Amino acid sequence: MAVSVVMPxxxxxxxxxxxxxxxxxxxxxxxxxxxxLEVETDKAVVEVEAAADGxxxxxxxxxxxxxxxxxxxxxxxxxxxxxxxxxxAATASARASSAARISPKARRxxxxxxxxxxRLTGSGPGGEILADDVLGAARGSDPRDGATQPLExxxxxxxxxxxxxxxxxxxxxxxxxxxxxxxxxxxxxxxLNEARERMLPGVDRxxxxxxxxxxxxxxLVARTLSxxxxxxxxWERGEIVTHQDxxxxxxxxxxxxxxxxxxxxxxxAAVGDIATRRRELTERAQAGRLQPADIAGGTFTISxxxxxxxxxxxxxxxxxxxxxxxxxxxxxxxxxxxxxPAVKPMMSMTLSCDHRVVDGVRAAEFMRDLAGAIRSPQV
Numbered sequence: 001m002a003v004s005v006v007m008p009x010x011x012x013x014x015x016x017x018x019x020x021x022x023x024x025x026x027x028x029x030x031x032x033x034x035x036x037l038e039v040e041t042d043k044a045v046v047e048v049e050a051a052a053d054g055x056x057x058x059x060x061x062x063x064x065x066x067x068x069x070x071x072x073x074x075x076x077x078x079x080x081x082x083x084x085x086x087x088x089a090a091t092a093s094a095r096a097s098s099a100a101r102i103s104p105k106a107r108r109x110x111x112x113x114x115x116x117x118x119r120l121t122g123s124g125p126g127g128e129i130l131a132d133d134v135l136g137a138a139r140g141s142d143p144r145d146g147a148t149q150p151l152e153x154x155x156x157x158x159x160x161x162x163x164x165x166x167x168x169x170x171x172x173x174x175x176x177x178x179x180x181x182x183x184x185x186x187x188x189x190x191x192l193n194e195a196r197e198r199m200l201p202g203v204d205r206x207x208x209x210x211x212x213x214x215x216x217x218x219x220l221v222a223r224t225l226s227x228x229x230x231x232x233x234x235w236e237r238g239e240i241v242t243h244q245d246x247x248x249x250x251x252x253x254x255x256x257x258x259x260x261x262x263x264x265x266x267x268x269a270a271v272g273d274i275a276t277r278r279r280e281l282t283e284r285a286q287a288g289r290l291q292p293a294d295i296a297g298g299t300f301t302i303s304x305x306x307x308x309x310x311x312x313x314x315x316x317x318x319x320x321x322x323x324x325x326x327x328x329x330x331x332x333x334x335x336x337x338x339x340x341p342a343v344k345p346m347m348s349m350t351l352s353c354d355h356r357v358v359d360g361v362r363a364a365e366f367m368r369d370l371a372g373a374i375r376s377p378q379v
Contacts, residue, residue: 002083003052005074007067010041010292015103016068016130019061020045026059030076039292044259046290052076058083066123066130102129109177113138135173167257171316178235178317179355183363187371189330189347192216195377199271208276213330214250214304215275220373221325222246222266225300228366232299234320235356241320249298249318250278252285259285260318262298271379306330312348322357326350347374 007017020038024030036050054076061073075083102110102117106129110117115137122129192213199211225232225246233242246267249260261281263274284290300322303315306329315326328348335344349370353363 001078002057002081003054003076004072004084005036005051005056005076007061007069007071007073008039008048008292009069010039010046010296015105016066017041019063019065019067019073021063022056022059023047024050024056026056026074029053029055041295044290044295045288046292046295048292050076054078066132068128100129101127103131106131106134109134109138109173113177135169170318174316174319178319180317180352181355181360181363182314182350182352183360183367184312184348184350185367185371187347187349187374188335189213189345189374191375191377192347193330193345195379199379209272209279211271211275212278213306214302214327215271215278216377216379217302217304217327217374218248218250218263218266218274218278219269219271219379220377221300221302221370222248222263222269223379224366224370224373226267227369228362230358230362231323231353231366233322233357234299235322235354236320240357243299245297245299247297247299249295249301249321250281251301251303251315252282254286254288259290259295260298260301261285261290261294262296264297301325302327306347312350314350315352317352317354322354323363324352326352 007019010017018040020040022037023035024037030036030050030053032050032053034050035047036056037048038045039048055078057075057077059074061067067073077083100118101122107117109115109131110129113134115134117129117134120129120133120137121127123133196211196213196216199216225248229242230240232246233240235241245265247262247264248266249262251258251260261284263269263277263281266274269277281290281294284294298318298321301315301318301324303324304327305313306327309329311331312328313326315324317324326349328350330345330347332343333346334341335346336342337344349367351363351367
């Protein structure tokens, strides 16, 4: 029986995906679980595996095509089996009637940026106007215009062109459309250090991986988020959406770029399991082998630059998430303890918040409780 290959939904609120490449040729046999295609989303380029055994047939999407989520782009058929008939091409009148179609994300961006959608030519299926079309118009050029091509020319200082473009577009969109505000705390990390030293032998024996400060922070942040649902929320289509699961995304450095990968239900995971998952994600990210499940469903992001001796920084929110936590290095500093100077291992954390979802009081309460959890870790 023929099995359809569809454009997958890899992220929350994803409407379209861009086909980067086919990893199998049409007519070539495919095994279930083999990598079949590469898809670009707002966050990364991921490999998608085949859902069944079969022969790749009736490929309708080519590299570079932007395709609606759920649309069939190929079939996996059995030897001697014919692929189901493709849908007939749209008539001229149908194309004309669909020319004013626009995705919800593109409509929201058009309103925010003051773009007249009646003047746009959509690049999506059937002429649908997509977010890229609106962003291109807001920049004063069609996103497919040659003026944008230098980014793809390879002159990116070693940065992979696709990842570099994704980073540039995503951070620009977030910074220009999300109303950021920031809350910073200096926190005594003595308890965090002690917890890590206490857990190292057990984690090594049971999981074969050493726990890091990041692993502990993921656990503590996730448990704190479970008590502060507004921080574990998103701004989607003009509304606040809260999430039942706490899925913590980690910013991971790869060659000249950064990607985010997700530890699902981190509030209920043991630290050893978090450490194992974090190591697996890091290895796959650095090898360029992230899977759809690795980047899907993040509800809150942690960016830790402490290992690079960065004292403090602010991070840009990853839409549609409501917040991101920037973590600096743990360093000995002189602080007042009971009115007397003392040397303590201190760390700086800065919470970036979307003011449409989170207000200052909620942000401060979250940081207060997180600071308490770090001082006395219960993991």
